[in-house]
Amino acid sequence: MTAGAARATARYRERLAIQQRNVVDNGRGGRKRPDGDDRDWIDVAGNVAAEVLPLRGDEALQNAVLRAVQIYRVTIRARSGLTPDLRLCWRGQAMNIKTIAWSDDRREIVMTCATGEAAA
Template structure:
């Protein structure tokens, strides 16, 4: 088992969580002050593009890019969060510890959300 090499973590990314407010009728809506997302952390990451594909979402065909993103281990990363790298917004589809247990490997998807 090898430890996570910090030299591979070259990209600063944002982890964001949904930010919602009461809609006045018993439901929730995205907070207009934050466009529905608020920053949780800004970890350094290794980002590797895996493959691109076409996908149909909401009756619209879009190009979808799959990514593998590795960050230092955190206990609060779930698929409810998203990752922002520059102008690329990635939905987290899975999060698992690396072999050594000191890193977290995220499987992410961009493009399916229109960005």
């Protein structure tokens, strides 16, 4: 293993899951959960290596409930198919994806994510 590869491996210490909403067409132009499945979100990728860095925390008032909102920068190796409609699950916390950007060399994806808020 090269020194650069070893540094990259050490950087991606955390593991997370990428999840999507568990919905299908209902036949009438809407969406619903699949019959017999009560999960709101399902994993589309598990055990994804990541670097997770907290950026700042805020308190937000939503529906008269004070919530602690934490913003993170999450970096993963490049992969296709990521959109803000997906979410990350890290250490049992749901993380809503706010922004997605490719690194200059297109080897990594850097996301801004938030915990402590309702899913979009």
